[in-house]
Amino acid sequence: MAGSPSRHETxxxxxGEDIPQSSRTTGFTGWLDARxxxxxxxxxxxxxxxxxxxxxxxxxxxxMLTVVLVLMLLSGLALAMNYTPTAAGxxxxxxxxxxxxxxxxxxxxxxxxxxxxxxxxxxVHLFRGLYYGSYKAPRxxxxxxxxxxxxxxxxxxxxxxVLPWGQMSYWGADVAGKAxxxxxxxxxFMERLFLGGDQPGDTTLHHLFVLHFTLxxxxxxxxxxxxxxxxxxxxxxxxxxxxxVPEQTxxxxxxxxxxxxxxxxxxxxxxxxxMFFLPGLITExxxxxxxxxxxxxxxxxxxxxxxxxxxxxQSIPSKFGGLLASVGAILVLFITPWLDTSPIRSxxxxxxxRAGMVALVIAFILLGFAGKHxxxxxxxxxxxxxxxxxxxxxxxxxxxxxxxxxxxxxHASALRTGEEA
Amino acid sequence: MKIxxxxxxxxxxxxxxxxxxxxxxxxxxxAAAGRLDHDPVPHQHWSFDGPLGNFDLASVQRGYxxxxxxxxxxxxxxxxxxxxxxxxxxxxxxxxxxxxSHKIPDGIGSDGKPALRAATADDAFPTPPVAQGLIPGAVxxxxxxRLAEVYPGGPDRIYALLTGYGPPPAGVTPxxxxxxxxxxxxxxxxxxxxxxxxxVDYPDGTKATTEQEARDVTTFLAWAAQPHxxxxxxxxxRVMIYLVFLGVLLFVLKRRLWSNVH
Numbered sequence: 001m002a003g004s005p006s007r008h009e010t011x012x013x014x015x016g017e018d019i020p021q022s023s024r025t026t027g028f029t030g031w032l033d034a035r036x037x038x039x040x041x042x043x044x045x046x047x048x049x050x051x052x053x054x055x056x057x058x059x060x061x062x063x064m065l066t067v068v069l070v071l072m073l074l075s076g077l078a079l080a081m082n083y084t085p086t087a088a089g090x091x092x093x094x095x096x097x098x099x100x101x102x103x104x105x106x107x108x109x110x111x112x113x114x115x116x117x118x119x120x121x122x123x124v125h126l127f128r129g130l131y132y133g134s135y136k137a138p139r140x141x142x143x144x145x146x147x148x149x150x151x152x153x154x155x156x157x158x159x160x161x162v163l164p165w166g167q168m169s170y171w172g173a174d175v176a177g178k179a180x181x182x183x184x185x186x187x188x189f190m191e192r193l194f195l196g197g198d199q200p201g202d203t204t205l206h207h208l209f210v211l212h213f214t215l216x217x218x219x220x221x222x223x224x225x226x227x228x229x230x231x232x233x234x235x236x237x238x239x240x241x242x243x244x245v246p247e248q249t250x251x252x253x254x255x256x257x258x259x260x261x262x263x264x265x266x267x268x269x270x271x272x273x274x275m276f277f278l279p280g281l282i283t284e285x286x287x288x289x290x291x292x293x294x295x296x297x298x299x300x301x302x303x304x305x306x307x308x309x310x311x312x313x314q315s316i317p318s319k320f321g322g323l324l325a326s327v328g329a330i331l332v333l334f335i336t337p338w339l340d341t342s343p344i345r346s347x348x349x350x351x352x353x354r355a356g357m358v359a360l361v362i363a364f365i366l367l368g369f370a371g372k373h374x375x376x377x378x379x380x381x382x383x384x385x386x387x388x389x390x391x392x393x394x395x396x397x398x399x400x401x402x403x404x405x406x407x408x409x410x411h412a413s414a415l416r417t418g419e420e421a
Numbered sequence: 422m423k424i425x426x427x428x429x430x431x432x433x434x435x436x437x438x439x440x441x442x443x444x445x446x447x448x449x450x451x452a453a454a455g456r457l458d459h460d461p462v463p464h465q466h467w468s469f470d471g472p473l474g475n476f477d478l479a480s481v482q483r484g485y486x487x488x489x490x491x492x493x494x495x496x497x498x499x500x501x502x503x504x505x506x507x508x509x510x511x512x513x514x515x516x517x518x519x520x521x522s523h524k525i526p527d528g529i530g531s532d533g534k535p536a537l538r539a540a541t542a543d544d545a546f547p548t549p550p551v552a553q554g555l556i557p558g559a560v561x562x563x564x565x566x567r568l569a570e571v572y573p574g575g576p577d578r579i580y581a582l583l584t585g586y587g588p589p590p591a592g593v594t595p596x597x598x599x600x601x602x603x604x605x606x607x608x609x610x611x612x613x614x615x616x617x618x619x620x621v622d623y624p625d626g627t628k629a630t631t632e633q634e635a636r637d638v639t640t641f642l643a644w645a646a647q648p649h650x651x652x653x654x655x656x657x658x659r660v661m662i663y664l665v666f667l668g669v670l671l672f673v674l675k676r677r678l679w680s681n682v683h
Contacts, residue, residue, distance in 0.1 A: 053682060095500035095566065098649070105649040106656070250682065258675045265668040272664060276657025277472035288567040288646075 045231055049252040052235060052243035058128040059235060060263030061121050067264055068118045068271075069223060073216060075111040083163065085209040087202045090165035091290040113275040115157055116282040119305035121267070122150060127364075130336070131357050133345035134236045140337040142229040147333045149226060152219050154306070154330075159212035161303060165205065166287030171300045173200040173208070182319040199293055240346025301372065308364050311371030312390070315383035325387060332394045339394055342402035343409065350405065356397045363389045460603040462574050462581045465636075469576075469643050473658070475651045476644050478510040483623050484641025485509065487634050489519075490621050492565065495612075497548030500566035501645055504542035508648045509641075516542050523547060560598075560611040569639070569646040576639045578604065583635035586614040 033039040082101050084093035097104040126146075129135060135143035158176065162169045177200065181191035196203020234243075243249050250256070274281055282304075286297055302310050309326040316322035332339075340353075347354040363386040370383030468477040485506070488498075503520035507513060523540040525547050530536030540547070554561050569576050581604040589601035589608075599609035616634045623629050644650075 092500060099500065099505055100502065105653065109653070254678055255682070258671060258678050262668070262671040262675050265664055265671055269661070269664045269668060272657060272660045276653055276660065279653075285571045288571050 047251065047253045049231070050234065050243075050246070050249035051252050051256050052237035052239075053248060053250045053255075054237045054239050054243065055235065055256075055259075056238050057263060058124065058238075060260050061125045061128065063260040063264055064121050064267045065118065065125060066223065067267075068114050068121065069220065071110060072114045072118065073220060075107045075114065076213075076216060078107050079111055080213065083209075085163070085205050087165060087200075087205055087291070090163060090205060094164045109275045109279060111160075113271060113279070113282055115160060116303070116305065117267075117271055117274070118153065119157060119303075122153060123305070123364075126150060126333075127357075127361055130360070131347045131354075132236060132238055133240060133340070133347070135337040136340070136345050137337075138233045139229070139236065142226065142233070143337055144334060145222060145226045145229055147330070149219060149222050150333070151330055152215055152222065156212055156215040156219060157303070157305065159208040159215070162200075162205070162208045163212065164287060165291045166284075167289045167291060167295075167297050168284050168287040168300070170200055170291030170293065171297055172302060173204055175300060177204075179313070179319075179323050182323055184320060200291075236345065238346060238348065240344065240349055299374075301374075304368065304372075307369075307371035308367040309371070311367035311369075311375065311383045312387045314371060314375040315367075315380065315387045325391075329390060332391070336394065336398070340398040340402055342405040344405055350401065352404070353397070353401045356393055356401070359389060360393045363387075363393070458607050459605055460581075460585070460608075462578050462604055465577050465580055467576055467643065468640065469647075469650055473654050475654065476509075477640060479625065480637045480640040481509040481644045482511070482641075483625065483627060483633075484637035484639070484644070486621050486623060487616070487638040488565075488641055491615050492638065493546070493549065495549055495551050495562045496565045497552035497562075498546040498565045498645060499548050500545070500564075502543060502545050503540060505648060509644060513542070520544060562612065565642060565645065567646045569643040571646075576643050579642060580635050580639045582610065582612075583616055583638070584632060 029039050079097060082093065082097050082104070084090055094108070098108055099105075101107070129143065129146065158172070162173045173195070177191050177195045180194055181187045183190060192198075194204070194207065195201070196207065237243055284301075284303075286299075301307075309329060312326040312329055313322040316325050342350070342353075344350050347357050366382050366386045367390070370379040370386065373379040375383040468475060468480065503516055503523075506516045506519065511519075520540040520542050523544075523546075524537040525540045525544055527536045527538035548564075550556060551559050552562050552564065563572075569579060572579060574581075582602060585602045585604035586600060587603065589595060593601065593608070595601050595609040599611055600613055601608060602610045616631045616638075618631055619629050620631075620634060621629050627633060647653075
């Protein structure tokens with residue numbers, strides 16, 4: 001295998017041919033494969049799965065996310081077995097996990113670091129997709145499933161943060177309840193339904209524990225759909241030109257096994273560095289105080305990964321408007337494939353869109369800082385300008401650049417046919 | 422995600438609500454927001470500082486003596502169990518002896534009065550009545566389970582508070598029930614000066630000066646807040662060595678495999 005890049009015999013996604021081909025295998029494996037083609041699927045979808053050879057390091061983030069998801073499920077299961085989802089018992093049970101459960105401190109730091117780095121990797125994955133046009137035909141469904149995953153992961157992360165029932169947990173649930181309550185009409189009813197009373201309590205904790213648990217496995221299932229959709233069209237690539245001919249692809253194994261493996265180890269080093277030596281980066285001391293309904297913390301602030309959306313929420317002067325704008329910031333991602341209709345895929349070949357993407361990343365980061373500073377003083381204007389740009393990027397820049405690029409392409413091809421004639 | 426100056430200041434006020442005897446803590450908190458109303462806290466060198474820190478267990482044990490004889494009269498530490506004390510280097514038998522010397526509530530006795538029994542290693546540290554809010558009008562002292570972690574300014578500030586008492590400067594009179602302390606929010610604190618020279622007898626013969634007691638009890642509080650800190654650092658070093666070694670191997674392997682691709 002280490003010799004010349006071996007060419008795969010089958011094309012991508014030609015699953016129809018698997019069964020006759022695999023029936024050549026004899027013995028138990030052949031018998032099994034004729035009935036449940038796991039062995040040929042392993043060969044076709046992993047070992048010899050054609051990957052564009054031009055993929056850069058950003059394409060290893062998907063593997064990181066998969067591994068962290070598994071880590072989260074396993075550590076989460078172990079934590080859930082030792083957790084008490086009641087307002088009176090939650091904080092003490094988490095303290096008992098950290099202090100007395102064997103390796104409990106390790107499980108909990110893994111789960112907390114995992115949550116933070118999962119969201120971090122997810123944002124890198126998202127902006128990589130936006131930059132290289134990963135949402136364009138024929139990968140729209142792959143993209144939609146991915147954005148749905150982002151939304152599910154965000155809800156799961158929020159629900160999980162409430163479970164330890166510290167001060168930030170409690171007051172975070174309180175803010176979320178008030179945000180739901182700001183919806184006109186059904187808001188107050190929904191707020192009571194979510195909180196199970198006038199303020200966060202036992203019922204809230206039950207709701208969020210079940211939600212956290214269920215969504216975590218939901219995410220696992222939807223990741224399966226995400227990967228299945230990926231295997232229909234194959235991964236995109238940084239050039240934006242589909243790697244159709246075999247010379248432009250390499251079999252997944254061993255080339256991408258080792259590349260993803262290296263990416264995973266680099267990620268694991270970062271993970272271990274934060275978890276073992278710098279946990280202060282991802283923990284909030286205030287949340288080690290037990291929830292106290294009578295004492296509002298002076299500074300209620302969500303985890304860093306929600307700060308950009310918290311920034312949007314606060315930048316809009318109206319409560320409901322802010323809620324709409326911050327939820328809309330996710331919703332607009334769902335329609336991205338139909339906002340950007342340019343046939344040119346990668347931002348590498350789209351100078352205007354590329355500049356727009358750089359601005360979008362800057363706006364997203366600035367929104368995070370604005371959220372952190374509660375849009376006070378100059379941060380209000382920064383937050384409002386960044387919010388405005390965020391929406392302009394999707395709703396104006398994308399369609400506009402697409403139109404210009406399509407016109408330019410039509411012009412160029414007209415010139416070419418003219419020359420040929 | 423460093424704690425911003427704004428947040429530390431805001432959190433200070435929160436603590437002030439707990440510490441000052443100005444009545445409603447909610448009323449006191451927002452009033453002082455945004456200013457640092459105490460002397461700057463000098464940084465101390467601690468054995469547990471930094472990403473590779475470890476606990477000086479002798480100091481943790483001396484600190485426990487101070488905690489047991491002085492702090493625990495008013496402060497609770499409800500999430501720590503007697504059995505956890507093995508983590509600071511005590512044997513199971515020593516822990517058993519310490520636990521047995523504490524009496525904890527045990528339902529109602531046959532005479533109809535609340536009964537007491539000797540604690541075991543599985544029992545939590547008992548919370549004194551004042552920390553349970555059972556003494557009317559008294560300021561409730563904060564629980565110390567995680568105090569070194571949640572207290573604004575951390576161990577440096579706790580050490581500073583414990584050694585920061587003194588006569589108020591001319592013209593300054595703390596409100597009734599408060600004590601002048603230049604490191605407390607508003608330079609006044611409800612906690613009476615807890616430490617003094619020779620307030621405890623150290624079994625290991627260390628001279629019990631106020632500074633020594635403050636240093637030891639702060640180390641103990643830091644240990645109680647993060648009892649697995651040393652474990653975490655030790656495991657981290659091993660995991661890092663393994664991962665870096667694996668990373669180098671994979672890097673070489675990747676280079677070799679991909680060498681004939683381009």
